[in-house]
Amino acid sequence: MAVRFVSPDPDAYPESGAVEEAYLPSCPAELLERHGARVLRPADAMVVAGWPSERSSRFLPTVYRANALLMPAEAWNDGPTRSGIEGVLRDMGLQALTSGSDLRPAGAPVSLALALLPDASARTIDAWEVLQRMREASSRERAGLDPAVVRRFSLDHLMFTGVGLTGVPWDVTGLGERVNGGRAGGRSRIPVSLPGPAPSRPALARRPTVLVPDSGTGPHPWLDVYDPSQGGQSGDEFIVVAPDIQAAILENEKLLASTAPVELLVGHRDGPMTTDPLIGEVAADAGHGTFIAGVVRQAAPRAKVLAVRIVHTDGVAYLSDTLLMLHKALDRVRAAQKRNGDPDLMIDVISFSIGYFEEWPSAAKYTSQLAEVVGKLTEHGVVVVAAAGNNATTREFFPAALSTRLSGKGPRVVGVGALNPDGSKALFSNEGAYVSCWADGVCVVSTHPTDIDGSETPDHHVPALGRKGFDPDCFSSGFAIWDGTSFAAPQAASAVLNALIEVAETERTPLTDCTRSATRKRAEAALDLLR
Known part of the structure; x- marks a missing residue:
């Protein structure tokens, strides 16, 4: 990594x-x-x-x-x-x-x-x-x-995810991922096999938590999920979901659906698999959140993921949903930081793989409701990591661009660009003074929902002998290769999570101490360690 x-x-x-x-x-x-x-x-x-x-x-x-x-x-x-x-x-x-x-x-x-x-x-x-x-x-x-x-x-x-060489869904409709060149068939995502077990997860007094607002969760043997609404106690699952946040998002989308089209996000499970059921191609961002969770599972196995479904499978999210989610996250952090608060509510890092272009960027620091709530989160010690986008432009992409606009108390926002496997900057990655971190974002291997199987078929099939060509959109193996700053951001977030653990161990600021001052001190020390 x-x-x-x-x-x-x-x-x-x-x-x-x-x-x-x-x-x-x-x-x-x-x-x-x-x-x-x-x-x-x-x-x-x-x-x-x-x-x-x-x-x-x-x-x-x-x-x-x-x-x-x-x-x-x-x-x-x-x-x-x-x-x-x-x-x-x-x-x-x-x-x-x-x-x-x-x-x-x-x-x-x-x-x-x-x-x-x-x-x-x-x-x-x-x-x-x-x-x-x-x-x-x-x-x-x-x-x-x-x-x-x-x-x-x-x-x-x-808001859009940072996926694909040209930034799906900014693409010619009807061609899917084929226009995103780079590998066999011009695909950005292909299924692969990954040998070996999931990385071990040594116990910690409290696992640092990364909030991943994305397309939700899909089935995968590496990614066990705890849903508080189902009752019972958490068994140290890697992913935790937030029914209260999902309910607020659904209520907002029901309001918007009263006057315009909205595909309601019901629950935390990723779906639908396709946005065109008569064709059956896999939706551009189906499995996106599962892929990101898998990046964290590999790069920061001692952490845990708080997964919130906010992205539709075509790669679109709404700013209104995002703001609701962030304010609910802020409430969780405040509750955890209270005297005798619940440390299980704490959020240490937020990993954004979505963003948008602001029509009035010069005023964003002072008037943007996004800047306001992100600023409050960082003042409480939460490290916000955000993908820089995939449009090969220097135009500012928010929230990543807040890295140069918020300078209050607390850790700065981290804007993340994508690297090629050889360490060079990916041609599709956005760049600018707001990009303060670069991480692997091309040919990234991670988890993919095992139940996604699109309509494309192998070129050849010999059923009697169990032989066939490569099926380009059958992900039953549970793993895939994918490109984008979407996947660079969680690698940077994972580095922060690991640094938080190291700081807690070496500087004797235990992760169980969730007070505002301790959280902020730990976050700033972790970023200093990485720079």
Whole structure:
């Protein structure tokens, strides 16, 4: 396992110019329709004078859900602000639907599902236009809408995994992984055999925990799962799931599904295997979370994984779900760090293999709800590791790009690029001053759900003799080779987990001490050890 922590020189990445800033790969229409999404193309988009406020700044391309807006809970719960919001919507013939559930953690943003008023004239619902109208109203000092508050209103961005040489799902629809060249048949993922048993797991007083927000869990003999909702005591399983977090995500998606397409994420199990049942090709990211868990199982066997299903099998996640998950994670950390708190709730590391391009990156440090909650987590000593993305661009990819934007108390975010087996930087990997670590991300071997078998078949088959050619999408062996910064990130996270154990053993700061000061001290010492 090659993992290199570096101190990037900002001067090595001068202003990339309009071409790189405007970079956004082509997003298949099929994928946009599946998630009720739009691509923001600044040349065609509505703009408001004074937004962005920086004279030298401009909006950049991104992808977002057309029917949803996110806003801070304190803004929505403030009477005058809510009246101002509802007034703008009413003028547009729209209304905001919200969830009445109490599953949303305190401090988490409120999702608004945008819908037509019953007596409204026909119109297109576009969250970007709604956001711009609210900005315009605040600039005109409309009652209840303070510009400083409106700056924190956000689109519900689509987030994508860092998989495949061109960054699936940023690809030509219908060709699957064949366009991602690099191995037999131009595939990024192929089944393989792996000799030998799973690495042993020596006992620890407390196993450091890495939160993996991804596509969920799939069956594999190396990856035993403890589900608290099923009752009983944990038997030191490698993976633990969080039914409370899954319930909050499902509630949010039910709200969004009331006005636009959403494939609901029910439970922690990965699926469906295909997004096109009449063709039967394996979905682009089916097994993605299991593969990441297997990377940690090999590279940091003494740790454990908290798996949260947040990514659909086409590789898409929603920012609203991600923010809910992070606020629930923050609640767990706070509970663990209380006096007489439960150390089993502690989260030491978060490994992100998803991200998005922000349309207003210059303001992300101050206005982004993602930056806000990630900053709070790092202040509590949680190490956040995030994939840099697979688009061969220097354009900032969030949350990895927060590595240069958050400088408060606590460990810095780690942005991770991908290396080839020979140690060179992978051609597809994003790069920039925010990439502070490089790890293996090409031809990575890890666990894969054993129940995935796509519709492709061997070229030759001799049933009578039990002979056939290679089946390119039968993963019954339980292992695969795959590429992407998605798989570099958990290797970096594993290095951090191992360093946390080493620091705990050598500096006598036991992992069972989950106080905020001890957690932060241990995290910073671990990162110092790796640099």
